Amino acid sequence: MPTSPRTTPPVADHVHEPRREDCPWCGAKKLRTRVRAKDPVRDRAGTFFVDACRACGHAFQNPRLTAEGLAFFHREFYERRLEEFTARILSARAVRRRHRSTAHQLSALPEPESWLDVGTGHAHFPEAAKEFFPYTSFDGLDPTGRVEQALLEERVEEAHRGFLTTPGMTARLRARYDVVSMFHHLEHAPDPRAELRAALTVLRPGGHLVVEVPDPRCAFATLLGKWWLPYGQPRHLHLIPPANLRAELERQGCTILVTDRRAPHIPYDLSAAVALVLAPAPPLLKAAAAPVLDVAWALDNILAPLLRRTPFSNAYRVVARKNTA
Numbered sequence: 001m002p003t004s005p006r007t008t009p010p011v012a013d014h015v016h017e018p019r020r021e022d023c024p025w026c027g028a029k030k031l032r033t034r035v036r037a038k039d040p041v042r043d044r045a046g047t048f049f050v051d052a053c054r055a056c057g058h059a060f061q062n063p064r065l066t067a068e069g070l071a072f073f074h075r076e077f078y079e080r081r082l083e084e085f086t087a088r089i090l091s092a093r094a095v096r097r098r099h100r101s102t103a104h105q106l107s108a109l110p111e112p113e114s115w116l117d118v119g120t121g122h123a124h125f126p127e128a129a130k131e132f133f134p135y136t137s138f139d140g141l142d143p144t145g146r147v148e149q150a151l152l153e154e155r156v157e158e159a160h161r162g163f164l165t166t167p168g169m170t171a172r173l174r175a176r177y178d179v180v181s182m183f184h185h186l187e188h189a190p191d192p193r194a195e196l197r198a199a200l201t202v203l204r205p206g207g208h209l210v211v212e213v214p215d216p217r218c219a220f221a222t223l224l225g226k227w228w229l230p231y232g233q234p235r236h237l238h239l240i241p242p243a244n245l246r247a248e249l250e251r252q253g254c255t256i257l258v259t260d261r262r263a264p265h266i267p268y269d270l271s272a273a274v275a276l277v278l279a280p281a282p283p284l285l286k287a288a289a290a291p292v293l294d295v296a297w298a299l300d301n302i303l304a305p306l307l308r309r310t311p312f313s314n315a316y317r318v319v320a321r322k323n324t325a
Helices: 067-073 076-089 092-106 124-129 146-152 169-173 192-202 219-227 242-251 269-278 283-288 290-307
Strands: 031-037 048-053 059-061 114-118 137-142 158-161 177-183 203-214 254-260 315-322
Touching (some): 114 192, 146 158, 192 203, 203 242, 283 290
Parallel strands (some): 114 177
Antiparallel strands (some): 254 315
């Protein structure tokens, strides 16, 4: 997609930072605009842009939301609307099955004493993982109040609200955990490198870091454009290619054990695109188009065993071990 001139989104100055002219990952001034999109879940004024770096492949929101803007778009009401939208394309049963499958795959890790799930939401992953790690203490961290509700419902033993980079968080949690997991969290972090450093700070030497994120190289990203769900505007700030993430973890003192693009694939690309197109439609039109959504959902799931082995896989997982020296 060729680079084209554009203007800053027509929203209040306090919502966005100034637009960057260089890549926040590698510093190259070789940017192209990948996506122009409005918030598809809520009808908000303004347009959000995702730029990609021609040098390293990093994709990022540009201009980025300020801390105030992030708080605005992540209020509890927004989270509820987002969960309602997600429920249209991923059933609760499918989500539970996915969490259980992920926990089973990770059961090859040495049994940890303590595990921090970052971006845990309602802590459904720790709940599923307890079947495979019965002697592990699971804590949760999330920027929303969902983690506090998860504590009340005993899905986690401790709840921490915020990001790992929230002031005082790493000092309180330093070297407490044998495993730190980040499932679809890093794309929300304002500074993913700092979030990774913080994750390694709360991890004990020899401990394991599990990171799962959308893959910006996914062929669906090109095919569907702004209707590709992992672009996730305005919530997703960074989409990191696998090579960049692996290199950064190695630079920060880790050994890469696993890079998996098959198991993390989520079969929702076509159905989510249809749902995004229909999101602003009146209820009558949505009801009439329900069969189209059903067909897209069926195609996603029928094709998933094949697509997860191709460039159409939409996510990847990296398992790394923090070096002891």
